[in-house]
Amino acid sequence: MQPQYDDFADVYEQSLEDSELARQNLPFYVSLYLKARGPVVELGVGTGRIAIEAAKRGQSVIGIDNSPRMLETCRKRAHEAGVSGRIQLVQADFRELKLDRPAQLIAMPFHTICDIGEASDRRAILARIAQNLSPQGLFVFDHFVFDADLAMRYDNVPHIEAEYTDPDTGREVIFWTCGMYDLEEQQIRVVAWTDELDRDGVVVRRRYRRYTSCWVETEQMRAELAEAGLKVVALHGDFKGGPVDDDAVVNVWITSRSEPFDSGPAGASPSRSTPSHGSAARPLPPPPPAGGGKGAYALTYRPF
Numbered sequence: 677m678q679p680q681y682d683d684f685a686d687v688y689e690q691s692l693e694d695s696e697l698a699r700q701n702l703p704f705y706v707s708l709y710l711k712a713r714g715p716v717v718e719l720g721v722g723t724g725r726i727a728i729e730a731a732k733r734g735q736s737v738i739g740i741d742n743s744p745r746m747l748e749t750c751r752k753r754a755h756e757a758g759v760s761g762r763i764q765l766v767q768a769d770f771r772e773l774k775l776d777r778p779a780q781l782i783a784m785p786f787h788t789i790c791d792i793g794e795a796s797d798r799r800a801i802l803a804r805i806a807q808n809l810s811p812q813g814l815f816v817f818d819h820f821v822f823d824a825d826l827a828m829r830y831d832n833v834p835h836i837e838a839e840y841t842d843p844d845t846g847r848e849v850i851f852w853t854c855g856m857y858d859l860e861e862q863q864i865r866v867v868a869w870t871d872e873l874d875r876d877g878v879v880v881r882r883r884y885r886r887y888t889s890c891w892v893e894t895e896q897m898r899a900e901l902a903e904a905g906l907k908v909v910a911l912h913g914d915f916k917g918g919p920v921d922d923d924a925v926v927n928v929w930i931t932s933r934s935e936p937f938d939s940g941p942a943g944a945s946p947s948r949s950t951p952s953h954g955s956a957a958r959p960l961p962p963p964p965p966a967g968g969g970k971g972a973y974a975l976t977y978r979p980f
């Protein structure tokens with residue numbers, strides 16, 4: 677089956693132009709990537725929205741994605757930005773994640789975890805991630821907080837997601853989405869379409885696209901992480917280190933391996949005596965000094 681993001685590669689970046697979350701998560705992940713030693717692994721690198729910004733600032737990124745078209749766009753954008761040498765792209769499914777050597781930082785930004793609809797698949801992928809992390813490494817990801825009231829208000833209601841000018845045709849484009857929520861299955865089926873307009877505002881082309889996504893509750897995620905061998909180092913309710921309270925629209929998880937594994941990926945075998953997170957070398961340079969605080973996207977590693 678064709679990866680579902682293939683149909684969105686040509687509109688992905690433009691559709692995010694008005695996205696507040698995209699604006700907030702970009703500096704968070706870029707600054708996180710820059711603090712990591714060794715190549716950062718981004719699961720679901722997409723069009724390279726984050727990876728390319730980190731590469732421009734000197735970080736090497738291994739970007740993994742199963743969508744050939746998203747990767748093609750990423751490759752082109754990386755080339756245009758002059759950072760192809762710092763971005764290694766791998767077309768693969770997360771389920772087959774196997775790195776040449778354990779990573780110090782694996783990130784899965786922008787609720788990509790919600791693209792994995794089956795809990796069993798999520799657990800398998802999380803376990804793979806744990807196996808591919810270095811003993812002091814971090815796995816960082818985020819997902820949106822499901823708001824049932826909001827969902828019911830938007831259920832089956834088409835709305836304009838973005839308006840932009842197509843860079844190739846010069847035409848005005850209206851990007852519509854309509855989500856259908858299945859509360860029992862925790863699934864969202866989205867039908868999206870683009871209307872391309874001529875100078876008189878007449879639709880000259882409409883193209884439909886579809887995808888399915890899901891949501892995960894905080895405690896459900898916590899349980900899945902634990903089962904997969906990942907422990908929560910910190911959980912934030914926004915990208916500035918804020919708390920998970922009623923106003924939180926995202927969960928930002930900072931996790932590490934619970935235990936050293938008997939055997940690591942690709943023959944790497946961290947021994948049982950390998951120190952766990954926090955007991956030896958820090959995985960990342962310390963957060964910015966006091967005063968950096970929220971505005972500087974400081975990560976506060978507070979144990980739970």
Ligand SMILES: C[S@@+](CC[C@H](N)C(=O)[O-])C[C@H]1O[C@@H](n2cnc3c(N)ncnc32)[C@H](O)[C@@H]1O
Pocket residue numbers: 679681682719720721722723724725726740741742743746768769770771784785786787788791792
């Ligand atoms: C929401 S986009 C995020 C893209 C990018 N990280 C960003 O922040 O803009 C999710 C990406 O994950 C990829 N993806 C989803 N499920 C995947 C899977 N099972 N294996 C590999 N890639 C997957 C999609 O193709 C898509 O490019």
